[in-house]
Amino acid sequence: PSGLYYNVAGVPATAGTSKGSEPRFHPKMPVQKLNSLWTFDGTLPPKLLMVRYGQPVLMRHYNGLPIDPSANMGFGLHTITTHEHNGHVPAESDGYTNAFFFPGQFYDYRWPIQLAGYDSINTKAEDPRAAFPCSPGETLWTNDLAPGRKTCDNGMIKIRGDWRETMSTHWFHDHMLDFTAQNVYKGNAAMMNYYSALDRANESVNDGVNLRLPSGSALPWGNRDYDVNLMFADKAWDKNGQLWFNPFNTAGFLGDQVLVNWKWKPTLDVRARSYRFRMLNGSVSRYFKMALVREIKGTSGEFQGPVGSGVSYARVPFHLIANDGNIMEHAVPFDGTMDLDADGDKQNHNAILPTLGIAERFDIIVNFSKNGIKPGDKLFFVNLLVHQDGKGPEEPVALADVLSEKYRAIIKQTSKGPKWEDGDPAVGKVLQLNVKAYTGQDLAMDPAAYEPAKPGKAEGLFMIPLKIHRDNAADKALLAQARHRTFTFGRSDGTDEAPWTVKTDGGFGFRMDPRRLNTSTKLASGPTDAGATGFGTLEVWHIKGNDTGWGHPVHVHFEEGIILSRGGKPPPEWEKWARKDVYRVGSEKDGTDNVEIAIQFREFAGTYMEHCHNTQHEDNSMLLRWDVEKPGQVQLMPTPLPSWDGVRYVNSAALPTFRTGDGYGTKAAVTP
Numbered sequence: 001p002s003g004l005y006y007n008v009a010g011v012p013a014t015a016g017t018s019k020g021s022e023p024r025f026h027p028k029m030p031v032q033k034l035n036s037l038w039t040f041d042g043t044l045p046p047k048l049l050m051v052r053y054g055q056p057v058l059m060r061h062y063n064g065l066p067i068d069p070s071a072n073m074g075f076g077l078h079t080i081t082t083h084e085h086n087g088h089v090p091a092e093s094d095g096y097t098n099a100f101f102f103p104g105q106f107y108d109y110r111w112p113i114q115l116a117g118y119d120s121i122n123t124k125a126e127d128p129r130a131a132f133p134c135s136p137g138e139t140l141w142t143n144d145l146a147p148g149r150k151t152c153d154n155g156m157i158k159i160r161g162d163w164r165e166t167m168s169t170h171w172f173h174d175h176m177l178d179f180t181a182q183n184v185y186k187g188n189a190a191m192m193n194y195y196s197a198l199d200r201a202n203e204s205v206n207d208g209v210n211l212r213l214p215s216g217s218a219l220p221w222g223n224r225d226y227d228v229n230l231m232f233a234d235k236a237w238d239k240n241g242q243l244w245f246n247p248f249n250t251a252g253f254l255g256d257q258v259l260v261n262w263k264w265k266p267t268l269d270v271r272a273r274s275y276r277f278r279m280l281n282g283s284v285s286r287y288f289k290m291a292l293v294r295e296i297k298g299t300s301g302e303f304q305g306p307v308g309s310g311v312s313y314a315r316v317p318f319h320l321i322a323n324d325g326n327i328m329e330h331a332v333p334f335d336g337t338m339d340l341d342a343d344g345d346k347q348n349h350n351a352i353l354p355t356l357g358i359a360e361r362f363d364i365i366v367n368f369s370k371n372g373i374k375p376g377d378k379l380f381f382v383n384l385l386v387h388q389d390g391k392g393p394e395e396p397v398a399l400a401d402v403l404s405e406k407y408r409a410i411i412k413q414t415s416k417g418p419k420w421e422d423g424d425p426a427v428g429k430v431l432q433l434n435v436k437a438y439t440g441q442d443l444a445m446d447p448a449a450y451e452p453a454k455p456g457k458a459e460g461l462f463m464i465p466l467k468i469h470r471d472n473a474a475d476k477a478l479l480a481q482a483r484h485r486t487f488t489f490g491r492s493d494g495t496d497e498a499p500w501t502v503k504t505d506g507g508f509g510f511r512m513d514p515r516r517l518n519t520s521t522k523l524a525s526g527p528t529d530a531g532a533t534g535f536g537t538l539e540v541w542h543i544k545g546n547d548t549g550w551g552h553p554v555h556v557h558f559e560e561g562i563i564l565s566r567g568g569k570p571p572p573e574w575e576k577w578a579r580k581d582v583y584r585v586g587s588e589k590d591g592t593d594n595v596e597i598a599i600q601f602r603e604f605a606g607t608y609m610e611h612c613h614n615t616q617h618e619d620n621s622m623l624l625r626w627d628v629e630k631p632g633q634v635q636l637m638p639t640p641l642p643s644w645d646g647v648r649y650v651n652s653a654a655l656p657t658f659r660t661g662d663g664y665g666t667k668a669a670v671t672p
Helices: 180-185 399-403 473-481 615-619
Strands: 049-052 057-062 082-085 106-111 131-133 139-142 148-151 156-158 169-174 189-195 227-237 257-260 267-271 274-281 290-297 311-315 318-323 326-334 361-367 378-383 410-414 417-421 428-436 483-490 501-504 516-522 537-545 552-556 561-566 582-585 594-601 606-612 623-629 639-643 646-650
Touching: 057 082, 082 106, 169 180, 169 274, 169 361, 180 615, 189 227, 189 274, 257 428, 290 399, 326 361, 378 399, 473 537, 483 552, 501 516, 501 623, 516 537, 537 552, 537 582, 582 594, 606 615
Parallel strands: 049 189, 227 274, 267 428, 483 537, 516 623
Antiparallel strands: 057 106, 082 169, 131 156, 139 148, 169 189, 227 257, 274 361, 290 311, 290 378, 318 326, 318 361, 378 428, 410 417, 483 501, 537 594, 552 582, 552 606, 561 594, 606 623, 639 646
């Protein structure tokens, strides 16, 4: 209530936005103190932002944090910068790590919410797949070749751009230089849904464009009855129940409890029909591997419960429909019918998701009226992935061992105080789902109709097709002409104060310096240097890790990439059909020490970032700057240096290979 913007005259909708809010992780836990938890508008969980393609957003972010930087309960910094992960936005609104602002100030972020390719593909806004949903009679300003107000026509307003670039599940979070981990952990993170003609969140609209994903039908768009956002994140608290963090752990901080939407051990009532779950790993350093199971009274289930419990468990199959913010070309079944990663085992992903790295998102469809599920049943999301430290995950625990509690962490009293022993306390059940009766009509699509080809079954329908396919001859020719760059994330040439580095194109391993430009790619008008009109500038980026046992979920701002190979082999099914913005490299079983991606750049120029999204690594140097340059640009973009009194700009410096990369040709050519 004493915050700078709690009651500001002339600022609408800010007075008292957190009045009466008592943020708690559990009803029986204490209220979090003002300096323990910093969230958007002070609410917990933070609000969900819902946006539509074609309707730009101006996000005016007021910094109402304490002026005293030490008023933070020991972690977090009061200067902030907000990144919309992974919006196709101009650089000045991307949340560059060095473009931060101070208490008493605000920053206007301009998020166009436009389809990529809007100045080169479908420029007359004639394709109905490139459109945003609207209400009958609604009139909205639309940015097309003739900008002006357009009236809703058959539930949509068509816009310019490439419909294959449609995005869906995003989030936005703090990106403060050296303090991202602390500020995000402290609550400066919120989820964000993009809605489009393809993903309008009204399952009753059957117009040949709408994918009819589970959602509901009461509203023209944006129904969330059966479309649920789930942010998973590990946290820790002190003996008084206040959020706690160790800022001195540069390897990676782990909490000992898993919160879902900032709630500890929550439950969710669901109806006996299909649901879409948008799952985000919002942790600082922890990876997850989630399984979905149903509890059965008695011992007839595949997995037995704890001795004497009188219960067992069965797997609950589901389909993966989106990876990161992007709906995939095909819906991938996690039901034991496919060997999804070609390792000879169909059961290791039967009702079990792949590793979910920090900042990665998985959208899945679960049907609570199939596979023996009935009203009154209890289902559980179960985390199987063990962390001993922030280096990266160990191998997952067998689902049978977790459900039987053969694997179970317990607290033991030691001479130094209580300590977890015999396991990782974050492994186990993290969310309970209670199935209720449903008397309505489930109008959502059947994801099985969109499955990839598998033995005995032809390839199904497409959701959103990829622009490039690794085994297509014409696409391989384009990739062979593309510029190639290599980024190695590790500890090469690091120091105790700055242990993490990034090597670009085989050069020296540098720590983060916002003035240093590691890489730049040029925008092209007309045919690009890869020979494809409208594609943008196509490049191949090779992302590597060089530390045995360390995991690095690498995030590239601004543009999505298509994984061409993982460890020199074809990617697994959950990546084969996806566009991604986070690329895990590491020693985990379903990861490798390198990935190769096809990525292209168009529309906006300016300064962006690439970094490890283990934000403890990011804050200790594992971050680099890259620019998009306009055609013919020679001079480097200057670097902002903010202060209480304003921002000054200083000259930037660049690596020798920042424009050339490390070559063309055979390195980028991929064999099937």
